[in-house]
Amino acid sequence: MRELKWATLGCGVIANQLEQALERNGRKLYSVANRTHAKGVAFAEKYGIGKVYDEIDDVFADPDVDVIYISTPHNTHIGFLRKALAAGKHVLCEKSITLNSDELDEAIALAEANHVLLAEAMTLYHMPLYRELDRIIAGGELGKVKLIQMNFGSYKEYDMANRFFNRNLAGGAMLDIGVYALSCMRWFMSSKPDRIVSQVKAAPTGVDEQAGILLTNPDGQMATITLSLHAKQPKRGTIAFENGYVEIYDYPRGERATIHDTTGAVVREVEAGDTANALAYEVADMEAAIAAFEAGESGEIPADEAAAKVEGLLHLGYTRDVMDMMTEIRRDQWHMTYPEEE
Structure with a gap:
């Protein structure tokens, strides 16, 4: 497998974790793009990265860049995705990958037209724990x-200028934390829910602060999700089966689960992976997917085999299902929109 050159678009917390993940494998980011050039320079100096672009858009024109990791605010994603995909770059984009299904459909079409891969950086899809539970x-x-049942509650102080509550920065519980709960739910459901009811409490800025969601799929599987940006809840998921249930702790980057029988007694503890390596797992899966994709493009392996390998690593189908659900709930049921959607 050839060594891919990664660029980060944005240099916040996630970009730091990305560089640290690469360093664990003896590698470094190739380049840094950031709206504020001085912050990009400081980030590059911190890690000894050799290239910082004078203008943020210069990253798209760099012929040496193979993959761009986008970690800017939600509402900027589609603009950067258009440029990156049109330039023929593979993209791993922070969640939520877009604001709504229309934007995601556009990005997927662009990726297909330009023969590159697009994926959402949904950590739980790459954690070894979930593959072990699948087994x-x-x-x-x-x-x-x-x-x-999926819970995710963060306690954020009532600062309405903060991105969590700021409508102009695509704030709100759904896109920030709901995406984790829905993604984890979708992992275990046999099909996408087709019946959804919900209730929401809005923050003073008009974004969703707290919500309860009930979902049912065509197979009769049901899920409940509770979200809050102003009330702490454990990040805990419970999946109930005919013969017992599984509890997953800190599920967005989960490394531990407990299996119980129908009496509630613990049958076994399951541990796999390491939360600290979450970004490293994402990078490894993205690079393996690119290798499979390129093998399919070159004819080295059959195209359908390549597509199956890519989907099994990146789960864009789940990403699409989750975005459809979030769009229906937020935009169609709650009638909550962002300036970019109006």
Whole structure:
């Protein structure tokens, strides 16, 4: 597998974790793009990265860049995605990947037209714990999934200029933390929910501060999700099966789960992966997906085999399902929109 050159677009917390993940494998980011050039320079100096662009858009024209990691605010994603994908760059984009389904459909079409890969940086899709749980579930001992409960509550101070509550920065619980809960739910559901009811409490700025969501799919599996930006909840998921249930702790970057029988007794503890390596798992899967994609493009392996490998690593289908659900709930049910959607 050839060594890919990664560029970061944005140099906040996630960009720091990305560089640290690469360094664990003896590598470095190739380049840095940031709206504020001085911050980009400071980031590059911190890690000894050799290239910082004078203008943020210069990253798209750099022929040496293979993959761009976008970690800017939600409402800037589609603008950068248009430029990166049109320039023929593979993209790993922070969640939420776009504001709504229309934007995501556009980005996917651009990726396909320009023969590159697009993926959302949804950490849980890459954590070894979920693959181990899949293996256990496939063994049949737990039976079929019946009910799922996902909680995610953060306590954020009431600062309405903060990005969490700021409508002009695409704030709100759904895009910031709801995306994790829905993604985890989708991982365990056999199909996308087609019936959704919800309630919401708005923050003074008009974005969603707190919500309760009930979802049912065509197979009769049900899920409940509770979200809050102003009330702490544990990041805990419970998946109830016919023959027991699984509890996952700190599920966005989960490394530990407990399997219980129908009496509630613990059957076994499951541990896999390391939360600290979450970005490293993402990078590894993205690079493996690019290798499979390029093998399919060159004819080295059949195109359908390549596509299956890519989907099994990046789960863009789940990303699309989750974005459809978030759009229906936020825009169609709650009638909450952002300036970019008006």
